[in-house]
Amino acid sequence: MLSSRDRKAFARDGYLRFDGVLTPAEVQQLRAVIEAQGLPTPGEDVMDQRFGGASSLLAWDPAMVALLDHPVVVDVLREFIGPFARLDHAYGIMMRPGTSGLGVHGPAQPFDASQYYVERDGAIRSGLLSCAWSLTDGRPSDGGFGCVPGSHRKRRPHDIVEVPQPLGSLLVFTEALTHCTIPWRGAQDRYVLMYKYSPGNSAWDPSYPSARALTGCTERQARLLQPPSVGGRQPAL
Numbered sequence: 001m002l003s004s005r006d007r008k009a010f011a012r013d014g015y016l017r018f019d020g021v022l023t024p025a026e027v028q029q030l031r032a033v034i035e036a037q038g039l040p041t042p043g044e045d046v047m048d049q050r051f052g053g054a055s056s057l058l059a060w061d062p063a064m065v066a067l068l069d070h071p072v073v074v075d076v077l078r079e080f081i082g083p084f085a086r087l088d089h090a091y092g093i094m095m096r097p098g099t100s101g102l103g104v105h106g107p108a109q110p111f112d113a114s115q116y117y118v119e120r121d122g123a124i125r126s127g128l129l130s131c132a133w134s135l136t137d138g139r140p141s142d143g144g145f146g147c148v149p150g151s152h153r154k155r156r157p158h159d160i161v162e163v164p165q166p167l168g169s170l171l172v173f174t175e176a177l178t179h180c181t182i183p184w185r186g187a188q189d190r191y192v193l194m195y196k197y198s199p200g201n202s203a204w205d206p207s208y209p210s211a212r213a214l215t216g217c218t219e220r221q222a223r224l225l226q227p228p229s230v231g232g233r234q235p236a237l
């Protein structure tokens with residue numbers, strides 16, 4: 001369960017960071033899975049700094065599937081999406097020191113039904129929620145994730161704040177937040193795994209991974225991978 005302080009911080013800022021969610025050994029294991037893929041060295045272009053896609057990431061290793069419904073993610077999904085949450089898409093970010101990232105984006109104005117943030121009857125709901133796992137020890141001034149806190153509720157001038165992502169942390173943010181990638185100045189390459197969830201009725205990505213293609217997928221993980229629909233849907237959580 002999230003604390004009321006967590007809920008308030010998310011409502012105020014549009015993001016929430018949980019530190020030390022993955023142990024260094026778990027991070028090491030995920031890094032080894034990525035390294036085993038022999039990915040090309042990321043370039044300057046932002047598309048060169050993306051890898052995977054949900055179907056491939058999840059098929060690489062059960063450790064990637066386990067992130068889908070990590071207990072902290074389950075708490076977050078229950079609070080900010082509700083029981084019919086689904087994984088919409090996933091990918092990795094890999095940046096070399098000195099490279100730039102993605103420019104400022106979101107929130108779409110006027111109201112964007114595909115990536116909204118609303119509060120109603122005491123509940124928070126996000127139409128697209130990003131869960132970013134840091135596999136690098138991001139320190140202040142290294143760059144990486146940046147956002148305009150509070151911009152998910154109210155249009156604000158672009159005063160970008162850097163949000164460092166320490167090793168093993170989970171950064172959760174609503175895509176209704178104005179955010180970007182600040183050019184990476186860390187000493188090591190930046191590795192982040194991004195899992196994005198939406199309500200069961202909604203789809204951002206035109207493709208979705210099949211639970212049947214994954215070995216050892218639990219029932220809950222399979223429910224999170226149901227294709228988008230309202231009718232016939234099993235609650236995932």
Ligand SMILES: O=C(O)CCC(=O)C(=O)O
Pocket residue numbers: 093101102132144145146179180181182192194
């Ligand atoms: O670099 C980051 O952490 C933000 C990336 C981002 O906003 C995106 O991939 O859509």
